[in-house]
Amino acid sequence: MNEIKVFAPATIANLNCGFDLLGLCLDGIGDEMIFRKSSEKGLQITKISGANLPYEVENNVAGVAALALLNEVDIDFGIEMEIHKKLKLGSGIGSSSASAAGAVFGINELLGKPFTKKELVNFAMKGEVVASGSEHADNVAPCLLGGFTLVTGYNPLEVIRIDAPKDLFAVVLHPHIEVKTSDSRAVLKPEVSLKNAITQTGNLGGFVAGLYTSDYDLISRSLKDVLVEPYRKHLIPGFDKVKNAALENGALGSGISGAGPSIFALCKQKENAQKVAIAMEKAFSDTKISYDVHISEINEEGTKLITN
Amino acid sequence: MNEIKVFAPATIANLNCGFDLLGLCLDGIGDEMIFRKSSEKGLQITKISGANLPYEVENNVAGVAALALLNEVDIDFGIEMEIHKKLKLGSGIGSSSASAAGAVFGINELLGKPFTKKELVNFAMKGEVVASGSEHADNVAPCLLGGFTLVTGYNPLEVIRIDAPKDLFAVVLHPHIEVKTSDSRAVLKPEVSLKNAITQTGNLGGFVAGLYTSDYDLISRSLKDVLVEPYRKHLIPGFDKVKNAALENGALGSGISGAGPSIFALCKQKENAQKVAIAMEKAFSDTKISYDVHISEINEEGTKLITN
Structure with missing residues (x-):
């Protein structure tokens, strides 16, 4: 070779x-x-x-x-x-x-x-x-x-x-803008409330349990970030609209991919991922920023x- | 009936x-x-x-x-x-x-x-x-x-x-003292560091994964509390000694049961639980406080x- x-x-x-x-x-x-x-x-x-x-x-x-x-x-x-x-x-x-x-x-x-x-x-x-x-x-x-x-x-x-549960699909919308790493870091709060820390802990515990049991409802309930997304989302134009469009169209959850600017959604079944992708595109198009969208199985x- | x-x-x-x-x-x-x-x-x-x-x-x-x-x-x-x-x-x-x-x-x-x-x-x-x-x-x-x-x-x-993984056992040492709920609450910090919040989140995620896969090493690595135990442990006489005795004798992890004063350890196999119980008793006996100890399967x- x-x-x-x-x-x-x-x-x-x-x-x-x-x-x-x-x-x-x-x-x-x-x-x-x-x-x-x-x-x-x-x-x-x-x-x-x-x-x-x-x-x-x-x-x-x-x-x-x-x-x-x-x-x-x-x-x-x-x-x-x-x-x-x-x-x-x-x-x-x-x-x-x-x-x-x-x-x-x-x-x-x-x-x-x-x-x-x-x-x-x-x-x-x-x-x-x-x-x-x-x-x-x-x-x-x-x-x-x-x-x-x-x-x-x-x-x-x-x-x-x-x-990954076998019917899980991801949608990623990548806005063609730059989010500076320094900005992504600067918006994080070094201290968080104990209450939010516990919520986040429980959600990850629930998410992991959801993966092992292929429990899509549990996965969906657990896919929430109370520690970081509330601060970082302001760096991504249209984030709330895109996320809401994903959730309203049946996505299990949605959030910031990495440190952004990409926005992801997880979906049950390919058909839903396709529907969610269209809804996310439509919601993001208001920003007039160019973008691309990917639909993917979990690899x-x-x-x-x-x-x- | x-x-x-x-x-x-x-x-x-x-x-x-x-x-x-x-x-x-x-x-x-x-x-x-x-x-x-x-x-x-x-x-x-x-x-x-x-x-x-x-x-x-x-x-x-x-x-x-x-x-x-x-x-x-x-x-x-x-x-x-x-x-x-x-x-x-x-x-x-x-x-x-x-x-x-x-x-x-x-x-x-x-x-x-x-x-x-x-x-x-x-x-x-x-x-x-x-x-x-x-x-x-x-x-x-x-x-x-x-x-x-x-x-x-x-x-x-x-x-x-x-x-529960089938070989998991719990040891509980109950010191015969009262820890007031108001004291247990008063020592908690309403704010924690983002770093510790992430550590706790990862540990619970790891622990849940450890339960589903019966991975005792992973369970052991994950059984840590960085948010609450560092503050509450001071309310329980001999806590550090008892916990260390448990860990040194092979316990997977140890901590405060509920809001205390009981101290628990999780162990792999009954024989280890028995050994750990003896070590915890010995460590606690220095306090001259009366206590009782239980060894239990997970019910x-x-x-x-x-x-x-």
Whole structure:
């Protein structure tokens, strides 16, 4: 296996009640990356399309993640990496994480899988530092592992992977605006009420129970974020209208994807997701901001080889 | 069926990361109550043993809970209720809840089960007002339903019941002191840090996942309370010593039962629970305060008829 092609999917992090903890993996939308063994030692980024990103390995999310892995192995060949970005940077659906996850997954495959996917999360997190300034696994964990992931600790990394109920679909509306990370952080309150903390705790507990029992009503009741969304939503034009349109059309829940600006909804069954997507588009069109919309199953596989 | 005898078990509420939300049902320790149809209409408390409680139905936890149920039905006979308290009041293992749960369960049986156990939780909560001044289901839910219960909302009441992993045991050490409810409340901080709120949220999510997957390591990692225990523990003499003794001897986790003063530990397998109980006793004996200790399976059945 001298050349492989990898698909690194988009993800939703900060899923309502699971702010900073819970993510899910999308299907059908993601980056592609190509990996090749080469005689010239070391790691080289040989091609980048779809985004203006640095070719210097040390300044590139995928490069840094890849180096973190390569530091742990001893190989007698070099690696060439191509990055074909389909996910727009700053969209809130895990673009940088897809690069990091794709890089470590691809190289791991090329090396004959010395690491498990869970172990790869640790390397991919190193790439996230380039993009966001901190190691976090909210997006790289679902991108690599698929399904839902709950990241409950970092020293050591604790990732719980949970299968998605089979009829669950996600809708993502991506407004073509930039929400600055600094603004997303600045609006957060360092203190919250004990009451709200308990509400959030109960909602995540309920949501996790809903996933294990495929209880869509419970999932729906639990998909609420009382800690962060009330502050961050003001950074996204039309957020309340879009969310309400989703809920009024039968979505189980809706919220901010990642740190925004994307807005997601979870739905039971594809037909409802299609209906909800149309309603969200209609509600957002008032803003006159351009956007795109994706409808996706929950991707249970995560980052994978493209074999065709 | 003109006379029935009911067992209403002890419970642990405020289970670490599930403060105000999560409870479990104990086995082998609980109140007994007897119910009898009578020709004299209305509800009468005819006997109380084990505690100094009012015979006036309107001032008695069991009486008020029973009346809440009886207000919803139309019957042509009266009911006599005997209350035999085995659970000490103010112990932190749901003594008042057992009275309330036992009352509504017993009367429901006598009436031919017009209500489900989940519906009975609503009535039992009314009894809790007499004991604590507010309707809450933290103890009545696990007492009635057994296993673990997560109460995530009150309007309407939302109770999620989760089976316990089969090797899970609880140890409860009950110091014979009184912790005033007003003190337990006064030490709580109305504001908590966002960071701690997220930690607590992740821990409950992890704990629930641990229950569904019988993952004892995950249960253990998740059994932490960063919001309340750091403040309330100072009300319980020897708390840190007892908790540390439990953890050092292999307990999965340990914390304050209810609002205290009881201290609980969860353990994998009965042998470990026995070892942990001895260690907790030893650690607590330094305080010179008298105490009792219980070791219990998780009771999956909850409040039940005594048939022998």
